[in-house]
Amino acid sequence: MFDANLIRKDFPILERQVWNRPLVYLDNAATTQKPVQVLDCIEKCYREYNSNVHRGIHFLSQESTRLLEEAREKVRSFINAPSTDEIIFTRGTTESLNLLATCFSQRFLKAGDEIILSGMEHHSNIVPWQIQAERVGYSIRVIPVLDNGELDMEAFRSMISDRTRLVSVTWVSNVLGTVNPVVEIIKAAHEKGIPVVLDGAQAVPHTSIDVQALDVDFLAFSGHKIYGPTGTGVLYGKRELLEAMPPYQGGGEMIGHVSFESTTFNSLPYKFEAGTPDYVGSIALGAAIDYVQALGMDDIRQYENSLLEYACQGLRTIPGMRFIGNAAHRSGVVSFLVGDIFPSDMGTLLDHLGIAVRTGHHCAQPLMERFGIQGTVRASVSFYNTKADIDALVAGVDRVRGMF
Ligand code: C6P
Numbered sequence: 001m002f003d004a005n006l007i008r009k010d011f012p013i014l015e016r017q018v019w020n021r022p023l024v025y026l027d028n029a030a031t032t033q034k035p036v037q038v039l040d041c042i043e044k045c046y047r048e049y050n051s052n053v054h055r056g057i058h059f060l061s062q063e064s065t066r067l068l069e070e071a072r073e074k075v076r077s078f079i080n081a082p083s084t085d086e087i088i089f090t091r092g093t094t095e096s097l098n099l100l101a102t103c104f105s106q107r108f109l110k111a112g113d114e115i116i117l118s119g120m121e122h123h124s125n126i127v128p129w130q131i132q133a134e135r136v137g138y139s140i141r142v143i144p145v146l147d148n149g150e151l152d153m154e155a156f157r158s159m160i161s162d163r164t165r166l167v168s169v170t171w172v173s174n175v176l177g178t179v180n181p182v183v184e185i186i187k188a189a190h191e192k193g194i195p196v197v198l199d200g201a202q203a204v205p206h207t208s209i210d211v212q213a214l215d216v217d218f219l220a221f222s223g224h225k226i227y228g229p230t231g232t233g234v235l236y237g238k239r240e241l242l243e244a245m246p247p248y249q250g251g252g253e254m255i256g257h258v259s260f261e262s263t264t265f266n267s268l269p270y271k272f273e274a275g276t277p278d279y280v281g282s283i284a285l286g287a288a289i290d291y292v293q294a295l296g297m298d299d300i301r302q303y304e305n306s307l308l309e310y311a312c313q314g315l316r317t318i319p320g321m322r323f324i325g326n327a328a329h330r331s332g333v334v335s336f337l338v339g340d341i342f343p344s345d346m347g348t349l350l351d352h353l354g355i356a357v358r359t360g361h362h363c364a365q366p367l368m369e370r371f372g373i374q375g376t377v378r379a380s381v382s383f384y385n386t387k388a389d390i391d392a393l394v395a396g397v398d399r400v401r402g403m404f
Contacts, residue, residue: 002303004386007295010035011384021354024392029174029202029333029380030358031224034288038227041287045280053279054253054270068279071286072269078289079219080210081236085268088242089282092233093201094124096220097168099235099272100197101128103245108165111137115166116159118143118151118180119370120173123363125199129168143169145370149176149325153184160192167196171203175362175376176325177308177333179203186216195241201225205382206304206331208297211236223281228288232281235272242268249274300383301331307381307390308334314394318401324376335362335376338401343375349400350377355393 008014011033016023025033045067051060053068072084081087090096109115115129119142133140141159144152151169160167167189172179186196195217200209204221211219218241223232247254247265251274256264265271292300311334315321320339338346347359360375361368368375379393 002295002299002383004303004384008384008386010037010291012036012039014384018354018356019352024353024355024389024396026379026381026385026389026393027356027358028205028382028385029225029378031230032205032227032382033384034227034229035291037291038229038284038287041284042229042280045283050280052276064279064283067283067286068277071283071289074286074289075234078209078293079204079234079236080212082212083239086236086239086242088235088237088269088272089277090220090233090235091231091278092222092224093122093199093220094222094233096233096235097124097197097199098128099248100168100218100220100237101132103248103272104166104241105129105132105136105138107245109136109138112163113138113165114141114161114163115139115168116141116143116156116164117167118156118169119145120149120151120176120178120364120367121168121170122174122199122201123365124201125168125170125197126366138165142366145176145367149173149178149327151178151180153181156185157188160188160194164189164192164194167194168199169197170199170201172206172331173325173364173367174202174333175335175364175367175378176327177330177335178325178327179329179331181329182214182216186214190215195238202332205292206297207301217241223285223288226285226288227291228285229278229281231278232285234285239268242272247271247274251275253277295383303383304332304381307385307387308332310387311379311381311390311393314390315397318394318398320401324371324373333378333380335378337373337376338397339404341401341404343377345404346377346397346400349403350393350396353392353396353399355396357393 049064051064053065076084143156197218200221205226219236224230254274322337324335343359358378
């Protein structure tokens with residue numbers, strides 16, 4: 001049985017009081033809290049194993065290298081990638097997407113080409129492509145978002161052309177919670193031989209992933225959103241694409257041989273991991289993956305979906321409530337506005353009741369423009385949240401409404 005109250009005992013921060021009230025943490029889409037298993041792993045790494053990886057012949061270096069590569073194997077198995085060579089450790093989704101935009105554009109894109117993004121992308125899946133589009137001369141087409149917060153799939157199909165070279169979309173919207181039809185998107189793109197990138201930042205923490213069953217070409221996600229340390233992340237890519245791409249950054253570890261005349265590069269995945277990596281972070285990300293796998297990703301999905309549904313039911317009863325996004329398939333987050341209360345006012349007053357939510361544009365300004373709003377109030381759930389947290393949110397929102 002899934003027992004959130006028991007699980008909460010693994011998360012010391014959830015015991016905190018804020019403004020003399022028990023913390024109700026509903027900002028999990030921004031970052032998740034860390035279980036003692038991850039905190040202990042970080043401490044143990046620095047206390048017992050700390051030594052630079054892939055560089056030392058000595059005992060500690062061999063040990064930390066082994067632990068890092070074991071963590072890579074945990075990530076591989078977690079997303080069912082064919083090989084650890086295809087798992088690149090990064091600083092997070094943002095760095096994964098910047099790496100990809102830079103290296104993919106350099107190798108595969110030219111002036112006159114097109115790539116397709118969607119209207120619900122986080123800035124991390126817009127700006128890196130824009131920077132490269134300006135440099136290379138390709139153009140960006142945008143899948144429109146329907147009023148209910150779903151992608152206009154008909155429009156998507158009609159914008160695939162002979163010039164399309166890549167589709168890069170978010171799996172789950174960090175604002176709307178929409179779970180996009182990624183199987184359909186990948187199938188439509190692959191029928192024309194076009195590779196697909198999935199921004200998995202808001203999907204990977206909430207559902208089980210199988211990159212081979214999906215046949216997705218690239219997947220980016222952040223460690224800190226899946227109970228791991230900040231500054232960690234992953235880029236998965238199919239071997240043949242990664243091999244064809246040039247390196248992202250130059251420096252230690254990514255080389256084969258260096259001379260002033262020419263340099264050869266290391267094999268995958270190290271070609272894309274220049275410099276001393278955050279090996280402690282990645283090892284602790286492995287501990288986070290162990291943790292969520294022990295809970296079971298399917299159970300996590302079911303529990304969180306029921307909590308989200310419970311939240312929507314409660315919030316719906318509040319006069320003046322307007323949900324932003326009503327897609328048939330949703331995950332993780334609920335965004336809303338109440339009457340004409342500014343989201344930041346709602347967020348500040350909720351905070352004084354001990355309730356942490358995020359307010360604002362959520363790094364998705366084009367989506368805000370699409371809905372003609374400045375921002376939203378967003379509550380986002382984790383498996384350690386309870387119905388009591390949701391009751392506190394609903395009561396808090398209603399109380400704030402009553403103040404205006
Ligand atoms: N969204 C949110 O509160 P980083 O910052 O690199 O870990 O993740 C970037 C990112 C990329 N794509 C999506 C869909 C995301 O949701 C995020 C991060 C957080 O919604 C912080 S802005």
